[in-house]
Amino acid sequence: MNNELNIKLRPLEREDLRFVHQLDNNASVMRYWFEEPYEAFVELSDLYDKHIHDQSERRFVVQCEGDRAGLVELVEINHVHRRAEFQIIISPEYQGKGLATRAAKLAMDYGFSVLNLYKLYLIVDKENEKAIHIYKKLGFMVEGELIHEFFINGEYRNTIRMCIFQQHYLDTHRTPGTILKPTAQ
Numbered sequence: 001m002n003n004e005l006n007i008k009l010r011p012l013e014r015e016d017l018r019f020v021h022q023l024d025n026n027a028s029v030m031r032y033w034f035e036e037p038y039e040a041f042v043e044l045s046d047l048y049d050k051h052i053h054d055q056s057e058r059r060f061v062v063q064c065e066g067d068r069a070g071l072v073e074l075v076e077i078n079h080v081h082r083r084a085e086f087q088i089i090i091s092p093e094y095q096g097k098g099l100a101t102r103a104a105k106l107a108m109d110y111g112f113s114v115l116n117l118y119k120l121y122l123i124v125d126k127e128n129e130k131a132i133h134i135y136k137k138l139g140f141m142v143e144g145e146l147i148h149e150f151f152i153n154g155e156y157r158n159t160i161r162m163c164i165f166q167q168h169y170l171d172t173h174r175t176p177g178t179i180l181k182p183t184a185q
Contacts, residue, residue: 005065005099006064006066007062007064007102008063008106009072009103009106009107011059011060012048012059014045016068017041017044018041019068021041021044023070023071023089023091024044028092029091029092056077057073057076058077058110058115059071060107060110062088062090062094062099064094069090069103070088070090070091070099071087072087072088072103073087073107074107074110074117077115082166083117083121084111084120084121085120085121085122085123086107086108086121088104100134104138119163119165120140120169121162122135122140124159124160124162125157126158126159126160132160135162139164139173140162140163141162141164142160143161144160144161146158146160146161
């Protein structure tokens, strides 16, 4: 009997903004993110309206058994250099269940197989050992350390930049039959 949770990605929709707003204003979720939370829901709505047709980003809701469980984003997509920044947030009640790894693979499949990206990169807090472990398991490698890159809670934080290349991912991690079909953003 397979006890694995049903995970899928779907494009972020306006109806998801309350969920995103809750994540963005959750201190435990945002502890390792280098952004201030949105002060008001209207700011998030305005940001959504501004970027809805932006071809330099793809934002997906992670669904677990039909419920919203997180976000996966490919942002700063550069079609000339074929690279994008990878970001993921999993809601606290879904952490520790393997969702981050599975959702990341789906987004990476999409980035490498549908968008034909050559490279995905990410920036992670040097102290976020759980995330670094997951990223390494997925095949991301350390490119370097950025010293005093972000000022958070009264102190500068060091970050690690990690990356994975298309061929390495496709050779080692591609999940057969899971590619998202391109949809209008």
